[in-house]
Amino acid sequence: MRARRFRTALAALSALAALGLTGCGGDDAASPQPGGGSVTGTITVFAAASLTESFTTIGKDFEAANPGTKVTFSFAGSSALATQIDQGAPADVFASAAPANMKTVTDAGNGTPTTFVKNQLVIAVGKGNPTGVTGLSDLTRPGAKVALCAAQVPCGAAAKKALDAAGVTLTPVTLEQDVKGALSKVKLGEVDAALVYRTDAKASAADVDGVEFPESAGAINEYPITVLKSAPNRAGAQAFVAYVLSDAGKAVLTQAGFQAP
Structure with missing residues (x-):
């Protein structure tokens, strides 16, 4: 009888473990992908003024590929945007027109930026x-x-x-x-x-x-981009950066005249 109860309890524990693994697998499947449609909500992007046209296009393309998302932009000089971020302005992503302005933000612990284009x-x-x-x-x-x-x-x-x-x-x-x-x-x-x-x-x-x-x-400028540590929509931020770095994002940037990093 004891052996039967032990086998029953073991089976129940195995079933619970399987459910836990399934749950983890579900989280991985929901990881942000460029155009994967797995993210929702508003994504706030602070971007250099020179990215206005290309990022506006990328934002629309991203929303089309990810129903339920809304990308809002704040375009300005990179130095002004960096100051706003350092002062606590809520944003998910920062794209700078130069590494120096990005450094003032990443020095505060805002991730590791990726250079995605150059400009002349x-x-x-x-x-x-x-x-x-x-x-x-x-x-x-x-x-x-x-x-x-x-x-x-x-x-x-x-x-x-x-x-x-x-x-x-x-x-x-x-x-x-x-x-x-x-x-x-x-x-x-x-x-x-x-x-x-x-x-x-x-x-x-x-x-x-x-x-x-x-x-x-x-005097060519490198443009870095990063997800901010205080991003209200981290999953959305990660997905947007992934989209910028994807072939679809690169095509828009190249068409605008940006150079590959």
Whole structure:
């Protein structure tokens, strides 16, 4: 009789263990996958202003591949976004236009970032290049009005590096807090030129031309992305980053003019 009760108890324990293993397997199956449709809820992404067009497209594609999700973006200069995150702004993902701004966030324990694209500067000028700009030295002509990004912004740091390499000293008429601000000055005709990313000039090709210059090759910005430690929707954040790194995400970024890391 005792042996029978022991066998019955053992069978029950085995059944419970099997259920526990099944539960673990279910969690693994629900792990975030790019386009897997296994995540829900709102995913808040803080991203560099230069990612506006491409990430907006990726966000829509991600939502289509993951019904029940909603991706919301905060686009601005990377330095401003890093400051907001460090001050406790609620966000799930941070995508920076430079490692330096990402470092201020990861130093606080926000995971290990992954570089997903690179970007390069061009000289944005009015459509048809009315002032005949061919290189950085042309921006020093008497009366030339130039917009730059502020030094703490990645596009500003890259511009300084390129200008130093060319031995060119500029006195900009305005210093903008993100690349979109500098580009808008050209669009509005308030300046003759601005140093902006190639991707931004391409996105605004109807209004501006982008003039390539050799010194930009030595001032290429790497873009890192990470899931934030305080992410309210960690599963969603992981899935979004995975989607950005997937072939589908890479295709959108390449089409926008970004370079592979």
